[in-house]
Amino acid sequence: MTARHTDAAGKRRPAPPRAAPAADVDAAGVAPDRSDAVGPGAAPAQLRPPAEERWAAELEALAAADAASGAEIPAGWRLSPRSVRAFIVGDEDLGVTRKFYGDDPLVDRAVVTLLGRQGLMLVGEPGTAKSMLSELLSAAVSGASTLTIQGSAGTTEDHIRYSWNYALLIAEGPTRRALVPSPVYQAMESGRLVRFEEITRCPPEIQDTLVSVLSEKQLMVPELGDGFRVSAAPGFNVIATANLRDRGVHEMSAALKRRFNFETVRPVSDRAFEAELISRALDAELGPERAPMSPQVLDVLVTAFADLRTGTTASGAPVKRPEAVMSTAEAVNVGVAASMSARYFGDGTVRAADVARQLVGVALKGEDEDARRMRFYVDSVVRERARSSAAWKEFLSASQDLWG
Structure with missing residues (x-):
């Protein structure tokens, strides 16, 4: 049977692949490698591959440099914190290009935040490359940037927690096979970063679904029996973005704000x-x-x-x-x-x-x-x-x- 999700209008639709690509990424400073697939059996070229595919060679070079130097890599991470930083701001010696043009100390603080228990909240005017920065961080830390929730007025709790394959649910009852994991669920299981774009576009009661996830690092699934839960593996964290133009649309609760470190991504002034x-x-x-x-x-x-x-x-x-x-x-x-x-x-x-x-x-x-x-x-x-x-x-x- 085909797993199903709810769309923004609340209708049932076929579930996307386990990791759906983000809908929108800021364009400022993007410098992707362009290499179209050719030849018999080659995959068709993509308009915009995810960061981990566009810069796969650079990520491999940084991983090799970490191995050669014996750099300390945090549990669940693919690269050392220094290499994560180098992937974003560049390293000429390793042939790694700069991808984010902005405040380098902000990148340092973002990496340090992801090392701890707090989530990372990137705020700023539209078009300041918040989404691009979150994508780059996810690609470098987790090797995957496509575990993404796109916030909107139609975002439901199912998008953050889990939903069900209703054909299997009717046939088998609530089982692991019938459960359709959300990007947050997948990130917790595998110890990766999950991105939450435009979080302030979601109603407050939907935003607050993250409170227990960020504080307890656990997700309860009561339908599967008393005490069934998913515990976050090392490497799990949340990167959220919010536009300053959206301030006041749906204010975040104090409880949720306390579970994020806020960093402001400012426009280019020069x-x-x-x-x-x-x-x-x-x-x-x-x-x-x-x-x-x-x-x-x-x-x-x-x-x-x-x-x-x-x-x-x-x-x-x-x-x-x-x-x-x-x-x-x-x-x-x-x-x-x-x-x-x-x-x-x-x-x-x-x-x-x-x-x-x-x-x-x-x-x-x-x-x-x-x-x-x-x-x-x-x-x-x-x-x-x-x-x-x-x-x-x-x-x-x-x-x-x-x-x-």
């Missing part, structure tokens, strides 16, 4: 560094399909996003911030769309006009006020810059056609 990150991300995302983008056009893209994200220009002039998320990840999305537009509908080179046209999809999310704020930005800031820059002049012309 505009030159952000331009470098966006360029690397475009190379990784598009590879040979990327249309050329001049430094002047890239500067327009980075500067427009930075102005609208911070509410001020580099010279200190005030800007009305839109409600839409203007993160580095969204800037990458605009860059990708502008490159595709230039390749298939333009002359093959990304222009500032392409950036302006694709910016509409980010800045307009159904908020009329955001359109007024964009018109103010174009009429005041962009118009002034267009007097001395050909790229900004082109951006202004395209924006006027869009924003009126």
Whole structure:
């Protein structure tokens, strides 16, 4: 019989594989290896393989280095804490690339948290690579990043604890064979990390299912008899993420907060560094399909996003911030769309006009006020810059056609 789960609407659906991939990962700073499978019998190429597959060679190199040096590896972990850190921030000597561009001490604190009893809570604005960091930590610590729960209004207790194959339940009663383990259940049994994305999107009573799991490190299954429980194996822990924009949607209880260490992942503030990150991300995302983008056009893209994200220009002039998320990840999305537009509908080179046209999809999310704020930005800031820059002049012309 086929095991079954409940979906976000509460309907029964076929169960996913034991480890379902995360639905969304922040784009900032991603630099995946691109190697398509070819040849008879080869597996089809994936749009986005999990971290442990994309960087399998680096993980093997780090494991070999741990073995050669006799590094201490915590119980249940695949790598030593130093190698986990190196996997995320890079190690030139071992040929390990940097994957997370941000606060390195934050990475250190995150690794230390996972060594203890507390769960790790990554909070921050949307698009700051929280999900990517949780994926990288899971891949390095557990060798698997796909034990994931996606938080939403439709998340139920079954998604966190366990559910049942109802055909087997009717035929056999509550047995181990009829039980369908959740990602948390699987992580506890195998001593691995489990990721809980967007935890504050879940109702408080669903969030609090984690309280006993984090404090007692046990999961009771009363249907299988008195005292039946799953005890967490060494290596088990929880990494959760929450957007600051969601604060107040569903507040976490004090009891649950006490069982997490909170770390804030902040946006990139250095505009030159952000331009470098966006360029690397475009190379990784598009590879040979990327249309050329001049430094002047890239500067327009980075500067427009930075102005609208911070509410001020580099010279200190005030800007009305839109409600839409203007993160580095969204800037990458605009860059990708502008490159595709230039390749298939333009002359093959990304222009500032392409950036302006694709910016509409980010800045307009159904908020009329955001359109007024964009018109103010174009009429005041962009118009002034267009007097001395050909790229900004082109951006202004395209924006006027869009924003009126």
